[in-house]
Amino acid sequence: MKQPSLFGNTLDSPLKQFEDIHNYLYANDSLSEQQVLEEIVKILFIKFYDEQRERKSFYISDSESLKINSGKDQSSFLNRINQLFEETKQKYDTYFDSKDRLKLSIQSLAFVVKKLQVINFKNSKNDANGLAFQKFLGRHAKGGRGQFFTPDPIIDFCVEIIQPKPDEKIIDPACGTGGFLFSSLRYIRKNYKDIDIQNYVQNNIFGIEINTRISQIAKIKFLIECNADPNILCSNALIDIKELSLKYKQQANLTNLEGYFDVLLTNPPFGTQGKITNYELLSKYELGHKWNKHGKDYIRSNNVLKGQVPEILFIERCLQLLRPGGRLGIVLPNGHFENSSLEYLRRYIKDKANILGVVLLPQETFIPYGTGVKVSLLFLQKKNGEVINRKQVFFSKIIKTGYAGNKNGSPIYRKDKYGLVIVENGQKIIDEDFSEVVHDYNQF
Incomplete structure (x- = not known):
């Protein structure tokens, strides 16, 4: 069995994107942790729906950003994203109620769209985005x-x-x-x-x-x-x-x-x-x-x-x-x-x-x-x-899960007889029993 992926450290770039969005919304929109996550999920659905379309609407132009930042007319951007959400709800009607609305301020909505518009989930050739979102969910x-x-x-x-x-x-x-x-x-x-x-x-x-x-x-x-x-x-x-x-x-x-x-x-x-x-x-x-x-x-x-x-x-x-x-x-x-x-x-x-x-x-x-x-x-x-x-x-028993039994769940690494963390192929080795138990089960 491979080492558990919960504590991988190769996700900084895509994970940072999700964390930046979360932190901005939490700081600026007076939303609870759960509400912030709900709004992020809504916008991700909008993003995916837009990627299926030939004509793209999930974007914010430089001129729209300037208008929003200066408090001028914001209708073109807001109307476009709201219309896109209405179409998204119809596409994924088993997951949304027709009365669902975006709860973000115009400034926060602009921030999220600008962060995500440069990402193409549909044509991604690796699973870094999926791993990052999985880890992001584990935190929030x-x-x-x-x-x-x-x-x-x-x-x-x-x-x-x-x-x-x-x-x-x-x-x-x-x-x-x-x-x-x-x-x-x-x-x-x-x-x-x-x-x-x-x-x-x-x-x-x-x-x-x-x-x-x-x-x-x-x-x-x-x-x-x-x-x-x-x-x-x-x-x-x-x-x-x-x-x-x-x-x-x-x-x-x-x-x-x-x-x-x-x-x-x-x-x-x-x-x-x-x-x-x-x-x-x-x-x-x-x-x-x-x-x-x-x-x-x-x-x-x-x-x-x-x-x-x-x-x-x-x-x-x-x-x-x-x-x-x-x-x-x-x-x-x-x-x-x-x-x-x-x-x-x-x-x-x-x-x-x-x-x-x-x-x-x-x-x-x-x-x-x-x-x-x-x-x-x-x-x-x-x-x-x-x-x-x-x-x-x-029958078997797991003693070492690879993480601390506290609210943080910090990773615990294997150490040698000198107390130094063991590193293989550039990766710290998690101190866990799961791999051995899988081996024992397959040999049983």
């Missing part, structure tokens, strides 16, 4: 509603364990800003040199995200990275599977999501902010019912629970989405592996899937990303009727 995007963003080393580790193939359909039903999907794309690009990346993204990458603004970020990341449009659906992934399929049919011409996907990677929202109590929704799930113990087995009753934490419902939904033989990597709280009250859940999982591996993460893993919850990684393969003589399950 925050989770909520029980969500927290997954550290890149964890994401890359899961992808290396699952090893997606170019002909496989991949989905994350709680995709957030698209971390698992993005890493899967990079894995495919690295290991299958001749693949048509745009075709791969448009036909093999799928994600579901309940938050409109976060789904916008997921989409824009792929546009920046490879000028390709992934199948990101803004929806609650836990609604009835038929209703969810209908939504995807309208967006991506999929008729039935059940059993459609080969690979599923996800970090679902945890129940730290409360349980799901909607009776109609819970009644659709086996794990939304009470389970009674009979001998060594558990039998589902007809009694719907008063409430269930979302990540348990996500386990069932994930297994629904996978084809027989499909592979799953999921982040779960440690209590789901240990609590006696959840023995029915573990029995349910073993009845539906073969357990490939469990990897315990240190408590500080997610502290830089907003939570200190103890979690592990569970890797499964959905049963397909064949008898598998795999009696052993891979």
Whole structure:
């Protein structure tokens, strides 16, 4: 496994562009951190829409800049960008409301357009812009509603364990800003040199995200990275599977999501902010019912629970989405592996899937990303009727994540016996266990 990319230092130029924009808006427009990010995403969508057009409108001329700076007539620039945003909303109507407006002052809008007009995302020959935006998001995007963003080393580790193939359909039903999907794309690009990346993204990458603004970020990341449009659906992934399929049919011409996907990677929202109590929704799930113990087995009753934490419902939904033989990597709280009250859940999982591996993460893993919850990684393969003589399950434990367990998440580097940082090929080596665990898993 390659060293985690979270701490790479080769992104200064494009990253500086994004940081300059963020800092200017935050200082001059009285917007919150979240609002600044939302406005940046809007303008990036406008920029991408304009790059698809023959006649370009995303620019600011020198004369317009002078007028804006001197407080003179600003209508030509402002009208052009506002009209461009109206067209952008129609183009990406699943990500924008018709009432959405640009909230930036004319001076800030001019600053951002001037910064971005010299960049051509569509014809970019490398992924520096995508890497820069990914790192920029790591600094400024925050989770909520029980969500927290997954550290890149964890994401890359899961992808290396699952090893997606170019002909496989991949989905994350709680995709957030698209971390698992993005890493899967990079894995495919690295290991299958001749693949048509745009075709791969448009036909093999799928994600579901309940938050409109976060789904916008997921989409824009792929546009920046490879000028390709992934199948990101803004929806609650836990609604009835038929209703969810209908939504995807309208967006991506999929008729039935059940059993459609080969690979599923996800970090679902945890129940730290409360349980799901909607009776109609819970009644659709086996794990939304009470389970009674009979001998060594558990039998589902007809009694719907008063409430269930979302990540348990996500386990069932994930297994629904996978084809027989499909592979799953999921982040779960440690209590789901240990609590006696959840023995029915573990029995349910073993009845539906073969357990490939469990990897315990240190408590500080997610502290830089907003939570200190103890979690592990569970890797499964959905049963397909064949008898598998795999009696052993891979177990491992990550001790060194490569970054400090504090709010800054500063990188930790490997040192020699003299206490000097080890450098190979001009790069400082991150002190992490993920690479070794991937090797051990492949040898298991």
